[in-house]
Amino acid sequence: MQSLNIEALIQRPLLMVGGKGGVGKTTVSAALALAAARSGRRTLLVSTDPAHNLSDIFQTRIGNRITPVADGLWALEVDPERELDQYLESVRRQMLAYAAVNQRPALERQLKLVRQSPGAEEAALLERITRIIVDEQGYDLVVFDTAPTGHTLRLLHLPKTMAAWSRGLLARREKGGRLRSLFAHLNRHAKENPFNTDGGEDASAREQKLLAPLKEREARFRTAAEVLLDETRSGFLFVMTAESLPLQETERAVKALQSQKVPVAGLVVNRLLPEMAADITFLRGAYRQQAHCLEKIAEQFSHLPQRHLPLMGEGMEGIEGLEKIVGELRASPPAAEPPVGR
Numbered sequence: 001m002q003s004l005n006i007e008a009l010i011q012r013p014l015l016m017v018g019g020k021g022g023v024g025k026t027t028v029s030a031a032l033a034l035a036a037a038r039s040g041r042r043t044l045l046v047s048t049d050p051a052h053n054l055s056d057i058f059q060t061r062i063g064n065r066i067t068p069v070a071d072g073l074w075a076l077e078v079d080p081e082r083e084l085d086q087y088l089e090s091v092r093r094q095m096l097a098y099a100a101v102n103q104r105p106a107l108e109r110q111l112k113l114v115r116q117s118p119g120a121e122e123a124a125l126l127e128r129i130t131r132i133i134v135d136e137q138g139y140d141l142v143v144f145d146t147a148p149t150g151h152t153l154r155l156l157h158l159p160k161t162m163a164a165w166s167r168g169l170l171a172r173r174e175k176g177g178r179l180r181s182l183f184a185h186l187n188r189h190a191k192e193n194p195f196n197t198d199g200g201e202d203a204s205a206r207e208q209k210l211l212a213p214l215k216e217r218e219a220r221f222r223t224a225a226e227v228l229l230d231e232t233r234s235g236f237l238f239v240m241t242a243e244s245l246p247l248q249e250t251e252r253a254v255k256a257l258q259s260q261k262v263p264v265a266g267l268v269v270n271r272l273l274p275e276m277a278a279d280i281t282f283l284r285g286a287y288r289q290q291a292h293c294l295e296k297i298a299e300q301f302s303h304l305p306q307r308h309l310p311l312m313g314e315g316m317e318g319i320e321g322l323e324k325i326v327g328e329l330r331a332s333p334p335a336a337e338p339p340v341g342r
């Protein structure tokens, strides 16, 4: 089993950190981001989890704005609900511009329904995630804390769906365009050409304007998908604890990503009990289960580079806590020798 090389890991421009609830995603992603910043890489750490705790770790209010939190390190807490509000507001503005006055109440009603529909928040979140992946070029590394596996998989399929929508709209537009030019041709010598009035020009310009954001979005999602599939530009890092539920969930997520050719960069097994736990009556059972789970992890994930992180005692708060994790990530022995169960 290969040991996960932290220095190599933070050389990629994009790192997605995923895993089951509570296993240490925020801790590990913040520690990696800090390590990258310390080694001189301009780094952006992004949380997409509504229950943010980057603000707590860095003892700075972060929220929805890119905020400096340490030398060479910036953080952002994306709020899915707020993203949805902003997203719907921009859609509303775009559509109101093209809706007749008597259509507006219906449009407003529709938008209210969209707000409550399943998947709306995800759509808004993907909008923001793809913008960060594609537009935030000022950083050497962007780390996503709580990489949503399901969202990522859907993101990969969206460019095709979007292309189909745009093509459909374009086809309709083209048809209109062809009709217009046909009439224009027939009427070339006739003074009265209903399609050659300024109304015709306006309609075409308006359609172009309406299509522009769609085309932009499709191109952006396509680029984001390309980045996510390119192992020189991005990687998924899984964090888990040596317990059966995180093991099952990580197995599923790794398989799902790999079946779509998303590069999985490695695995961090967190909060490991030390060997001495085997000698403590109270912890013996837990230690045995951990050893059993570690054997399974070695078997199931033999193809993935791995790191083990010990369960730490006190002093996990703030940047100092992160520094300790960074030290452990760099120093921890290769995961090749899991502690043996007794």
Ligand SMILES: Nc1ncnc2c1ncn2[C@@H]1O[C@H](COP(=O)(O)OP(=O)(O)OP(=O)(O)O)[C@@H](O)[C@H]1O
Binding pocket: 019, 020, 021, 022, 023, 024, 025, 026, 027, 028, 049, 053, 146, 270, 271, 272, 309, 310, 311, 312, 313, 316
């Ligand atoms: N190796 C460790 N030793 C001791 N405590 C740890 C370790 N790793 C993480 N923790 C602590 O465990 C708690 C959960 O960690 P963290 O918030 O990073 O998990 P998470 O996967 O981001 O959780 P969530 O799914 O709720 O976002 C935190 O209090 C953190 O300080």
Ligand SMILES: [Mg+2]
Binding pocket: 025, 026, 027, 049, 053, 145, 146
């Ligand atoms: Mg978290």
